[in-house]
Amino acid sequence: MTDFRKYPPFEEWHDWTELDAKAWPDKVEKNYTLVPTTCFNCEAGCGLVTYFDRDTDEIVKIEGNPEHPASRGRNCAKGPATINQVYDPERILYPLKRVGERGSGDWERITWDQALDEIGARIRKAISEDRNNEIMYHVGRPGEEGYTDRVLKAWGVDGHNSHTNICSSNARIGYQSWMGHDRPSSDFANAKVIFLISAHLESGHYFNPHAQRIVEAKAAGAKVICVDPRLSNTGAKADFWLPTWPGTEPFLLLAIARLLIESETWNESFVKRWTNWETYLEQTRPDLPVEWESVRGAMLDEYAEYTPEAAEQKTGIDTDTIREIAELIGEHPTKFASHNWRAAGAGNMGGWQVARCLFFLNVLTGSVATKGGTAGNGMNKFKPAAPIGAPGITSWNELEWPKEFPLSYHEMSILLPHFLNEGRGKLDTYFSRVYNPIWTNPDGFTWMEALKDESKVECHVALTPTWSETSWFADYVLPMGVAAERHDIVSYETHAAKWISFRQSVFRRYAEIKGGTDGESADLGPDARSYDYNPGEVWEENEFWIDLSWRIDPDGSMGIRQWFESEEYPGKPVTIDEYYAKTFAENVPGLADAAAAAGQSPLEYMRDRSAFEVPADPYEPYERAVDPSAVEGCLKDESGVFRKPGTPGTWSGDLDDLDDLKLSPLGDGSPAIEIDGEIKEGFPTPSKKLELFSTTLAEWGWPEYATPKWIPSHVHWEDMDLAGNERILLPTFRIPTLIHTRSANSKWLNEISHRHPLWLHPEDAEMLEIEENGLVRITTRIGHFVIQAWRTEGIRPGVVAASHHMGRWRLEEDKARSWGAGKASITNDGTTWKLKREHGNEPYKSDDEDTERIWWKDTGVHQNATFCVQPDPISGMQCWHQRVRVTPAEPGDEYGDVVVDTAKSHEAYLDWMSNTRPSTNGLRRPFWYARPLKPAATAYRLPTD
């Protein structure tokens, strides 16, 4: 037989038979039920299908979901490794409450009821005492769209904190300053030139769907350019690997931009039609007539210094290559697809200019939401409206959105412990959710100090599938499920299409199918909870929040319970089935019809397939005609922008006139713009066009950065003692097999990758006298760590790099184990903290025989703790790159040592805060900016005291 298929046919998923791999060549039939879900191991949300053995009721393997439009049945290594996480012998199976001091490691098992009662009571008390802003939900990986936002709104709590500022804040400002949408959505599959300041063939969002399409395009002849100071796997596959000096990327990009304009290969008609060039001329060149003919000259003047020769000197990329690339880009207007998310954006102060200058090339070539170009996330992402509403937020939490950072995109989460230390507020109840700030964030010891202090953080609830350095210091450790055990809807702008993917507790779904009769699934009833079906009592946040809300407001008198009530079962909490049934039936275009055609309810349809492509036209939405009725009553200004009364677009500017001002999630409420006599959708920016000149940046304290420009990084090479032992440390790189905290629970992933030596160029090794395999001491502003060297030609001399993923630790031998954590001891003497590595990984006995087969020892070094906070003054981004001294290890240094002085952390914090430019116009933030849990306009008013 030579005709093979990839996946079992969909019609047979409930009852599929294949042969046992181990019994082969004996043909032993195994009977499976295939239940799809969505991966939880990164943000891409790829499709997965779990195989339930009908004899043992256990998951036997996890494959891809062919129904998923983005992942198309394929996965990265982390997808199938989910099964390791489900059956990891060290996973937390029951809710736990601490016994004894915080961090002492003594836990008692409690019931979910007890957890809900106790935590609910706290929150109830806080809300009834008007201490709403002492409740905080600090999320690492959301893995869902808007569910928790609705919960916080129902509670009236402006309590959403995130990890964005250790990840993408810079990139977001770069993109949203152009088009309002803050994330790129590239159509790689149809591009001719792909420009990555990222490592999308191995990591980042959305690695798997992107890699598929980038490689497809490459095979069809597209050229791939990858900018990275180190040779990432992506750089290795690219046609051009450009190892720029960190932070000089905007200079390179502007040199290319200048060449496109100079050689007249830029897409003039697009730039003329869709950028706010008039404003650009008015603001930057009042000496020139405001006509299109002035633009080219003005831009050539502005970017005169960005010659290829100057770029070679600054960036280290030779002029021939720069010209070649500019020519290549100029040859393919509209088919230039680019991407920056972290990488140079996450590493450098002013790194938001990386995305701004990169997207500038998209704008210049007219490759904005074109076939083969780059769109904005809002154009391709689809967020279904929640089936139940919620009230708006009317307060503003300065612990997340402080005055110093009016433009931050988004919350200043890295500064939370510093704010708590300064007495800016306290936290009554702090939820850390799939988030490990003590380890993942910079300045982990400052986090540890703050989280241990019960006067600053009164109650810490860790919602987590795995043990982590942070959950060790929590008061409640509540196990929430991984991909196979929870309900969520996700949607990401992975390519030129709209889709949603449904994550479900496959154990629960399996029970429904198995308990069903005549092809109908069993009805599990309103009292079913996922913890009844998942391993142990592992639960999920969706249901947890519903039940918690009922504990907060049992009789409904606080106005909270009403948002979580079941229609189907009056007097009971809304069920998961109800919630999603309604969402799918009413709020996803095309889904109800597709389900009807398949003879199923929308919920059944999604439980069986887990993914749905929403019918959409993905290209050039800004050119879409807008119905005249939508602009009725609007005022049209001189630029053709329709401004709606009652929205920021027509606001008087009077701070007392905010009560009735309606804010939109993004944009100032303008429905359209008139271009050449036609009413078009435009972009959600104040000008409704792509903002070559950002009036927002100019008006909010940064006029010098209103146009794309290079800002020297805090680690700019010309400012450093490279002839001595100072180097740039690049800690942001990730690898294809790991993801932050939760991949430590996968044995297969950690077998492949468990070591993160310090990459350094052999020239540097010689200069710095680092021996072969030698131990190195890396000294940062606030401390030092000791790591092993790995010489490689794949990194720019002057730059050293250690992957982000490793360096996990636990404090007790037999608790909080994982396949990636070593054992450490931590001591402190005043503000000086020392982490000493006792040992790495060791084989041990457990229910999984493989723990006895652990053959590796290394678990890395916790480098992040030695990084002080370095918030970019505009975006708030943690600028990850460090100026470090690289020296051979000193006598007494041991591998894995981490030493930090939190007093120095505090100094560094104050230093960086002094760069900020708080608002001077009485408002906390531009109205048109997106913001999670965007409050009412009145909350934007800065107090006058």
Add this chain to the structure above:
Amino acid sequence: MTRLGFLLDSDSCIGCHACTVACKSEHDVPLGVNRTWVKYIETGTFPDVARKFNVMRCNQCDDAPCMAICPTSALFRADNGVVDFQDDNCIGCKSCMNACPYDALYINPDTSTAHKCNMCNHRLAVGLEPSCQIVCPTEAIKIGDLDDPTSEISRIIARDDVAVRTPEQNTKPKVYYRGADQASLDPTRTAIANDGMIWAETTPGHPTMPVPLGMKPTDEEGVVARTAYTTAHPMTWKEKVSGYLVTKAIAAGVMLVAALLVLMGHSDDQAAVGVVPPMVSGVFLGLTGILLVVDLKQPTRFHYLITRGNWSSWLVRGAYILMAFAIVCGLWWIGGLTESATILKVLAIPAVLAAAGTAGYTAFLFGQCEGRDLWQTPLLLPVLLAQAVTAGGAAYVILDLFMDVPEVTAIRWVLLGGVSATAALIAIELTSKGSRHVELAVGAMTKGKYAQQFWWGGVVVGLVLPATAVIVSLAADIDSPALPALAGLLALIGMFAYEDSFVRAGQSVPLS
């Protein structure tokens, strides 16, 4: 005819290891071993640097050496051309792991049997593609029928530039690579530096190479790229195999000398010719058998060699040779016990042949080990025979300490002859030119990891000292058996040291 093979597209491969994990999942492969993995190599000097990814696994060879050597047909060819395996037959001898030039097989610690990629034949049987193929984000793994010229992979192989691993071993691999350069596919041209691998530890199963400050991995002669990631492939035949070569040499050699003594007219010496030699031989044959059985991962299945024997395997043929030799020894012993000179005279030539076969068959077994070029030297047979002669002489000069032995001078010459012949053969071996693989193995043996053992143990203790001692005792006509006995003992110890360095050095050259 259906002949399924793989097309691995290194152009598309992004080195993400999804295939590694999907395979682990599908087959519940334990930690520490892999059916498939991704090798990373790095080449170049900044900024002209490359990193390349290539998937490694069984090559489903059309002329599979693992199938030829497997003593129990645990490895067999399925109808669709896949080289498949039958767990129930495997005795865990690890011959396949030495026959394979690709590191394709491993011993599963769960089952203690040999496993490898079998193209997910259990999936093919129900019409599903292999797990690695369906997971791959860039569709870099494809199966297809090589006998169907219209299949996708046949077309690619026909028109695009494709390569295979180690074609010179003539195994006719059915796994084709597109976009893989020679550095990627030739494991003798890349090395892991002492700095280690990109994100995994090195272990004893990962030989590494020192790279002093100021040097590069490619400064090492013949190395064109640095290996940045690969999985471990530990040695499988160690001191038990080296030991068995020595015990077998003694068993064979004792009878060779006994037969010589018969031919020299001493068939009536009941003790030294009739009874003791077959007993000594029997003991050492027994030890040989014990070592062989104990080296098996499934020792209780040793009888499958006979009950499920695969006649093409020299492990099986060797087993029969050993049995035949045991029978000859038994009959000889009876002849000795019954003081029947006739029996001894009749058995003399058969004994010589059986002894030669016993000592020498390993050359043919090693000859089937396509993964170990060092062992495939045509000089191996003469060396084994010479060693049997040495061992026989050594055994007898030691016997001379405890009993009356005839023709002591001749025996001392036999010892000297064996040692000299061995020395000459080794010298020829070391000075002859071979493939890069052989050169690396010889290098490991004589200059690298096993140099001390080879020179001090194998040469000095095993050849120089015994030869000197015997020459002295012959020249000075020393009566006392002590010096020659010492020479004999040293010769045996040294033989072990030499064999052990030979066996290990042979396995030290990376195959993937």
